Amino acid sequence: MEIFQVESALVCTRRIAGLNQAALRVLRTASGRRVVATDPVGARPGTYVFTVSGSAARYAQGDYAVLTDLTIAGIIDDWPRSGGGLE
Numbered sequence: 001m002e003i004f005q006v007e008s009a010l011v012c013t014r015r016i017a018g019l020n021q022a023a024l025r026v027l028r029t030a031s032g033r034r035v036v037a038t039d040p041v042g043a044r045p046g047t048y049v050f051t052v053s054g055s056a057a058r059y060a061q062g063d064y065a066v067l068t069d070l071t072i073a074g075i076i077d078d079w080p081r082s083g084g085g086l087e
Contacts, residue, residue: 001050003076004029006043010036018067025072027051037070048076 004027012024022038027049029035040062043049049072052060057071 001052003050006045006047006049008045020066022066037072038068039072041072041075043072043075050074
């Protein structure tokens with residue numbers, strides 16, 4: 001699991017059938033690297049989230065048929081941020 005900040009929604013007019021209608025979000029790491037994840041929880045821009053990757057990401061999406069390797073598993077309401085990290 002990793003912690004990311006949601007930057008924005010990602011809108012795709014065409015996608016493979018294996019993504020079904022999964023919502024996509026652009027996430028940012030503390031170092032500024034960007035990744036895309038499926039979002040079954042409805043995270044909004046600016047919120048902090050934790051993700052799961054690999055085969056667990058398909059289960060977290062709620063539909064094992066969705067072809068994803070990174071899924072937002074939850075929205076972080078609050079955590080003690082001491083040094084480094086996303087702030």
